[in-house]
Amino acid sequence: MSTPPRDKVQVGWICALPEEAAAAREMLDENFGTLKEQNGTDTNSYILGRIGNHYVAIAVLGQYGTTSATAVATNLSRTFSRSLKFGLMVGIAAGIPSPGHDIRLGDIVVSSPAGTCGGVVQYDTGKLVKDGKLERTGSLNAPPRLLLNAVGIMRSSTMTEVPKYLGYMEKAIHRNERTRKTFGRPDVSTDRLFRAECEHPATASTCEGCLPDWEQPRTAREDDEANIHYGIVESGNAVIKHAATRDQLGRETGALCFEMEAAGLMMDFPCIVVRGICDYADSHKNDTWHAYAALAAAAYAKELLDYVPSADLDTEKLVIEVCQIMSDQIQEVKQGLELAFRQREEQHQENIGRALDQELQDCHQAFKTSTYEAYKNVNPKREEGTCQWVLDNVLYHQWRGSDRHDLLWITADPGCGKSVLARSLADHDLVTSPPISICYFFFKDNEDQGSLPTALCALLHQLFGLQRQLLRNALPEWRKNGTQIKEEADALWRILDAAVSDEAFTSTIFILDALDECQTDHQEKLVEKLVHFYTERHSVTRQNWLKFLLTSRPYANIQNGFRSATESFPEIRIRGEDENGQIHKEIDHIVKRRVEQLAQEFNLAWETRQKLEDQLLRMRHRTYLWLHLAMEDLRTMLRISLEPEKLIQNLAKLIPDSVDAAYEKILQRVPRDARRLVKSTFQIIVGAWRPLTIPELAIALGAAMADWRRAAIAGLEPRGLAENIRQMCGLFVFIDSSERVYLMHQTAREFLVKNMTPDGREWPAQIRATHKYEDVKGDRLLEVTSKMSLITEA
């Protein structure tokens, strides 16, 4: 018995399990043992043999699965490159019984073309998640014509003759005691098909406890023969152990069985798949039928080979000629395999990505807790030539140009245009190319916009929008706390800290405006965190940095907090009212521009205009806010005056000398019959815990002004209220596009809640809220607003 030359092997027989290899060996008419010399890069081991007129190489996969099938097939075609004509994939599979196919254990399924399918459908279990639906990733080419012809002849032959494979099985089973033990047919009572909803108990090792009631009723077969089914084989990379999934996939593809090797073959590897059915892909599956099913498949393959004329096979193309992907270049094969592997990996990553993407989006959305953009845009746009007291400042330029974590603190008295500056910095002045990330938050003295967690959420929401990768730093805390995270200043700061330490972090500026309007305890906490952050990291020069820019009034408590770190932090400090020449110069410039506009608008004589300008420039406490209020007030008076020129002659009395005086003047002009309404309006706006909308304000006003007993059902008509409020409360309030009513400036609130003693003049004292802010909240207003909330919630 001499080993045939390698060049005579035309059939590659590929199997995976020891039972399958043993069954294959039983089918050999002559066994030449293992192949001694082979390509050095080929890691397969082969048993060479003869079946009829064909020399066969049995190649055994080391393990289940499509990837190793690819490697085995590639090596097979390489080692037998000069003679190999086709492959047989022979082994076991899980059956998919259906009304159309009464598949039993031990039956045989042979891959056959159907419709556009070549006989093997590849599926990727990674893609099963989508609606539980199977996504086909491709199908193998149909088996070569030669094999299909052989199948055709065998099919017709078995219709009239006793097939030979049954005899091959008998012979193999009865060869000796061991083969009887290994390959003998298990008792038919162990072939149990359970209804899909009857799951195998997780703890039971056998089906002894699985009730006969659970079984699908099937008529007993007349004989115990292994039947043959021709159709589609489904091939994937995971074991299916779930009856409902099995049935669903079966319905979608019409497949008769699942297996795990064929899909790994290249599309054009010429082969046929022969499978013995060993279980039903459900939770009850076990190994009882493995060997018998493997033997049935092997016996079928042996008979099939009988129908392949070896003369025809000699003229058949070589596998390596058929497989474009293989050509002669091993390198190309490798690349193809790597590509296939990469594609599968990418699909997998894509699926993970999709799921993660949704989570990331939800996580990102959790930080959108305020309308931070609206609060920025409430501030007027900066006028050319203004805010130069900062923009020309050497400390500002040092901060801007430094390449390390840094902080700039800008303090100035009310009305110097800090918020206008902050908006301008965010929108224009700090914008660079290539862009750095600019995030901002404008504190406001209300429940909504005065808290540190809200500010941190806004900053993080913007940061994650600009640098999406950083979201990963928020996921752990978000998974732990959900949307609750928006309340946790410490957790939010930890996320910020992690994001800044992330290698994907790029240079970022955080602008925090009006720190003094942040709630006091939150203010302290923020200052503490900033001091800690910068004392730890400040000095290091780095490629990507985080810079803060803070604006605030020069309040002692904030200053004290910073004291421990002041040496490291530059501070631009302006006392807007009288200590800084720069800001006065800027305002003088604006004064001239405004007067010119006013002169044109009202056609003022040159002398009048000059007089007005002189008067304004002579004022000692000149701030932007003061100028704004004074000019607007002047414009109103001019509009209602019949003799504008004469009015201006009396200027000294007309121009308020401070912001408070300007507010006072505005109030004085409210008509007597509207005073009660204006007073109530201010009380409600000042006392409300968050900015109210016009309809809310209408209800509150109705309640406040009505008789107590009817308060709950009262309510003003909201239509037209916005316009009324704009006219009567004038420069104090601002109504945004979503109809929320704000106080224009923090100084307006302060003016309204000042606990002044009546100064004798009837009007301002009357309209002023005569309680302190806190008292207003706890007073009648509280009842009014709580009644309002009852009404709105009802």
Ligand SMILES: [Zn+2]
């Ligand atoms: Zn069971």
